[in-house]
Amino acid sequence: MNVTGHTRRPASIRDVATAAGVSYQTVSRVINGHPSVKPSTRERVLAAIDELGFRRNATALALASGRSRAVTVLTANTTHYGYASILQGIEEAARAAAYSVGIGVLESAEEPAVAAEVQRAADTGGGLIVIAYDPAGVRALGAVPAELPVVGVVETPASPPGPCHHTPACPAAPCTHSRRAGRKPEYIQYEGLRPAHREHAPDAAGPALRADDGSVAAGPSGDRPWVWTDDREAAYEATRHLLSLGHETVHYVAIPSSTRRTSARTTGWRQALKEAGAPEPRPVQGSWGPAGGHAAGRRLAEDPAVTAILCGNDDLALGVLRALHEAGRSVPGEVSVAGFDDAPHSAYLTPSLTTVRLDFTGLGRAAFALLHGVLEESAQIAPHPVSVPELVVRESAGPPPARPTRP
Amino acid sequence: MNVTGHTRRPASIRDVATAAGVSYQTVSRVINGHPSVKPSTRERVLAAIDELGFRRNATALALASGRSRAVTVLTANTTHYGYASILQGIEEAARAAAYSVGIGVLESAEEPAVAAEVQRAADTGGGLIVIAYDPAGVRALGAVPAELPVVGVVETPASPPGPCHHTPACPAAPCTHSRRAGRKPEYIQYEGLRPAHREHAPDAAGPALRADDGSVAAGPSGDRPWVWTDDREAAYEATRHLLSLGHETVHYVAIPSSTRRTSARTTGWRQALKEAGAPEPRPVQGSWGPAGGHAAGRRLAEDPAVTAILCGNDDLALGVLRALHEAGRSVPGEVSVAGFDDAPHSAYLTPSLTTVRLDFTGLGRAAFALLHGVLEESAQIAPHPVSVPELVVRESAGPPPARPTRP
DNA sequence: GCCAGGATTGTGACCGGTCACATAGGGGTC
DNA sequence: GACCCCTATGTGACCGGTCACAATCCTGGC
Numbered sequence: 001m002n003v004t005g006h007t008r009r010p011a012s013i014r015d016v017a018t019a020a021g022v023s024y025q026t027v028s029r030v031i032n033g034h035p036s037v038k039p040s041t042r043e044r045v046l047a048a049i050d051e052l053g054f055r056r057n058a059t060a061l062a063l064a065s066g067r068s069r070a071v072t073v074l075t076a077n078t079t080h081y082g083y084a085s086i087l088q089g090i091e092e093a094a095r096a097a098a099y100s101v102g103i104g105v106l107e108s109a110e111e112p113a114v115a116a117e118v119q120r121a122a123d124t125g126g127g128l129i130v131i132a133y134d135p136a137g138v139r140a141l142g143a144v145p146a147e148l149p150v151v152g153v154v155e156t157p158a159s160p161p162g163p164c165h166h167t168p169a170c171p172a173a174p175c176t177h178s179r180r181a182g183r184k185p186e187y188i189q190y191e192g193l194r195p196a197h198r199e200h201a202p203d204a205a206g207p208a209l210r211a212d213d214g215s216v217a218a219g220p221s222g223d224r225p226w227v228w229t230d231d232r233e234a235a236y237e238a239t240r241h242l243l244s245l246g247h248e249t250v251h252y253v254a255i256p257s258s259t260r261r262t263s264a265r266t267t268g269w270r271q272a273l274k275e276a277g278a279p280e281p282r283p284v285q286g287s288w289g290p291a292g293g294h295a296a297g298r299r300l301a302e303d304p305a306v307t308a309i310l311c312g313n314d315d316l317a318l319g320v321l322r323a324l325h326e327a328g329r330s331v332p333g334e335v336s337v338a339g340f341d342d343a344p345h346s347a348y349l350t351p352s353l354t355t356v357r358l359d360f361t362g363l364g365r366a367a368f369a370l371l372h373g374v375l376e377e378s379a380q381i382a383p384h385p386v387s388v389p390e391l392v393v394r395e396s397a398g399p400p401p402a403r404p405t406r407p
Numbered sequence: 408m409n410v411t412g413h414t415r416r417p418a419s420i421r422d423v424a425t426a427a428g429v430s431y432q433t434v435s436r437v438i439n440g441h442p443s444v445k446p447s448t449r450e451r452v453l454a455a456i457d458e459l460g461f462r463r464n465a466t467a468l469a470l471a472s473g474r475s476r477a478v479t480v481l482t483a484n485t486t487h488y489g490y491a492s493i494l495q496g497i498e499e500a501a502r503a504a505a506y507s508v509g510i511g512v513l514e515s516a517e518e519p520a521v522a523a524e525v526q527r528a529a530d531t532g533g534g535l536i537v538i539a540y541d542p543a544g545v546r547a548l549g550a551v552p553a554e555l556p557v558v559g560v561v562e563t564p565a566s567p568p569g570p571c572h573h574t575p576a577c578p579a580a581p582c583t584h585s586r587r588a589g590r591k592p593e594y595i596q597y598e599g600l601r602p603a604h605r606e607h608a609p610d611a612a613g614p615a616l617r618a619d620d621g622s623v624a625a626g627p628s629g630d631r632p633w634v635w636t637d638d639r640e641a642a643y644e645a646t647r648h649l650l651s652l653g654h655e656t657v658h659y660v661a662i663p664s665s666t667r668r669t670s671a672r673t674t675g676w677r678q679a680l681k682e683a684g685a686p687e688p689r690p691v692q693g694s695w696g697p698a699g700g701h702a703a704g705r706r707l708a709e710d711p712a713v714t715a716i717l718c719g720n721d722d723l724a725l726g727v728l729r730a731l732h733e734a735g736r737s738v739p740g741e742v743s744v745a746g747f748d749d750a751p752h753s754a755y756l757t758p759s760l761t762t763v764r765l766d767f768t769g770l771g772r773a774a775f776a777l778l779h780g781v782l783e784e785s786a787q788i789a790p791h792p793v794s795v796p797e798l799v800v801r802e803s804a805g806p807p808p809a810r811p812t813r814p
Numbered sequence: 815g816c817c818a819g820g821a822t823t824g825t826g827a828c829c830g831g832t833c834a835c836a837t838a839g840g841g842g843t844c
Numbered sequence: 845g846a847c848c849c850c851t852a853t854g855t856g857a858c859c860g861g862t863c864a865c866a867a868t869c870c871t872g873g874c
Binding site for chain 3 (some may be wrong): 022023024025026031035036037038041060063064065066126
Binding site (some may be wrong): 433443445448473538 | 851859
C-alpha cells in the first residue's frame, strides 16, 4: 500500500485500527498481547500491522505509560579498558532486554558539572547506572535524587567484608557477608538491595535481590543497590603470589582512590603483606594511565631494594615497565611487576604482564540485571554470577635476584 | 512549597501556570524564550519554575514537537581505542549541544541482526551516527532507511581522492576533491552532503555543509553525509618514512577491510611503494587485535628479507612486536615496525612505537556537528577541522641492518 | 425466558508538551 | 472616534500511545 511516493510519517495504531476495521484500543491490546482478543480479530490486526509496517512509537509509549525501557550510563571515561568493558556488558544485557542505553560522560569532577550531568541523565527518563570508580562517579552517584532508580558500579563495598552481621529481618540494614571454602573462595560477586522506602514497590523487596546464599548488602551512597568485583581479594591474591616467589616485600602503585577511604586494592595488598609479616612500603600514587605509571616507576627504579611492584591497573604497569627499562633494570630478572585488569594488550607486552583478570563485561551485565529488577518487579533477578577474579601468571614476575642488588 | 512528604511527580507546565497565575501556553513561551511576553509576567513564571523545580519533560517534548535532540551511535565495538575515542568525541559535542547520546552495539555482522539493531536505533528517534569501519558497520549504514538522518564515520571515501569532477550545480553528484600545497598538504578533513531529496528541507542544502574550499563529496552508501580521516595519506606518509630510512620495501599487516574494496590504508601504502619503485609484497591479513598481529608477525619473522613492517593499527603492531621478539629478531635493529592510531599505550611500549596519530575524538565531534546540521537547519555547521594525521616517530623504526640479514 | 458474568470491543480522558488560531488591550494615524 | 496593527495572552486540538471504564455480545444456569 505504499502507493504515494512520499515518505509518509510512520503508521500509528489508529492507522492500523482503521486498516483492520477495529478500534485503536484493540490494536493496543494486540501489540501488548492482551489475552481477550478474538483470534480472528488478532489475525486481521496483525496483518494490518504487517502491511503498514507499523512499529510502536517508543516516545509515545514512554510518555503515556511512564516506563521508558531506557538506561543511562554515567561514567567519567569511555576509553579505558575497564570502563569500556563495563559499558559493553551493560549494553549487551540491555539489548537482550530490549532496553536502549544512553551514555553521559562526567568530564569534570566539579560538583556543579556533575550535578548537571545527573540532571541531564534524569531528564532522559529510565534508569541510571553510575560507574563510580573515581571521584566524579562517586559524586554523581551521591547526587542522584532519591526517587530515581539507580545502580552503582563501585570499587569498594561500604563495609569491607568481615564478620557478618546478617539480619534477615531487616533487608535495609547494611550488611556484608563473605564466605570462604579453602583456597578458591566463592566470593559473593554482586548483590544488592532494593532502595529503602521506594514509593511504588512498598514491600515486594528482598529475596529476589539476594545472592543465592541469602546475603544482602548496602552501598556507600544511601542504601542504593550496587555491584562490584572483589578487588580486595584480587589484590590480596596478586600480592601473595609475588611474595610466594620470594620477594621480601611488594611495592604498590595505586590508582586514584574514588573516595577518601583507602581503596579495596590497597586494602588487599596491605592485608597480604601483613599476613606474611612483610614490611609495608608507602604506596606510590599513580594516575589512571601509563604516564602516571611511568612517573611512579622512575621513582621506584631509583631504589635498588625494590624487587616487586604491584600496579593498580595494567596501564600503570605498562608505564612502570617502561620506566624500569629506561633505568636499565631488567624485568623480571631484577624487578617483578604485576598489573590489574588483564587488558587485551597485556598478554603481548614484552615481557608479558602478570595480572589479575577481572570480568568487567560480566560486571556490566550484573549491573543491568540489578537495575532491570528494580525497574520492573516482574523481571527475574536471575543470579548473574560474575566470575571470580583470576590471577594470570605471565613473564613479568619471577623470583627476586639471587642476592640483594645492593652493590 | 515542598510541604507534602511524598515525592510528587515532577511539576508540569500546567502546575507552573497555575502557580504563576497564567496559562500553560504562557509558560511554554517563557521556557522557549518567545519574545512577546511581558517582563513582569516572565518574572512571575520564572519564579514559579524555580520554586517548583520545574524541568521540561524531554519525552513529551520529543513527542509533541518531533525533534528529539538525541543521537544514537551504532558501532561494532566499544572497547577498541579508535572506536571508543570517536564515541567520546561524539558525546562531547552532543553534550555541548544538549543532545543525549545512545549507543547500539552491532554484535554480529549478519544481515538480520544488523537490521534489527538499526530498527532499534530508529525507534529511539533522533539522528544516527554509524561507525562503518567494519563489515557490520558498513552493512548497518546501508540498512538505514532513507528518511532517517544519519552520518557515517567511514574508513574510505567512495571515490579515492583524485581528479576533481566538481559540479557545483548539482550538490547531489558524488565528487571528491583534494588539494595539496607542498609537503604538508591541507587535507579536506571532512565534508558531507545533505541527503538528497529530504522531505523537510527541500532546498536549504549545500553551502553550509561544504568544506571551506567549497568542495563536496558523497559517501559509499547512497549519498549520505559522512566523515573520515585521510587514512590513505597517513599510510602513505608512514610508508615513505620507513622507505626513507633505507628499507628496500615495507611489508603491510592489514586490518580487516570494511568493504570488498581495498582499504585506504592499503592504498596509501601501495602508492608510496610504487612511487619509490619498491617491490610490493602481498599484504598480510590481520584482525583488529594483537592476536592477529601476533599471528601475522610470526609468518613475517620467518622471512629474513623482511626489514620493515607497517601495521594497520597499534594493536596489530603490538602483536607483531611480540612475535618478532619471540623469534629473536630485534626491533628496530633487524626489523622496523610502525603502527597506526597512536593509542595511549604505544608511547610506553618497549620499544616505543612509531605510529601515525589520528584525531578520533575530533572525528567524532565532526560527525556530530554534521548530524546536528542535518537535524536543525538553524545549527551552524562551523567547519570543525579535524587535525591532520601526524607521523609520530619513536623507537620502533630505524635504518635497516647494515647488510642483508641473509647469511 | 431472564439474568449473571465472562469475553470482546469501544469511548473518553490523559501523559506533558507544542502548534495554530482566536482574543483582549493598547497606541498610533487619519 | 473608527480603523489598524502590534503586543500579550488564552483556548482547543494534537503527538501516539496507555489507562479506566462503559458497552456489547455470547453463553450457561435456573
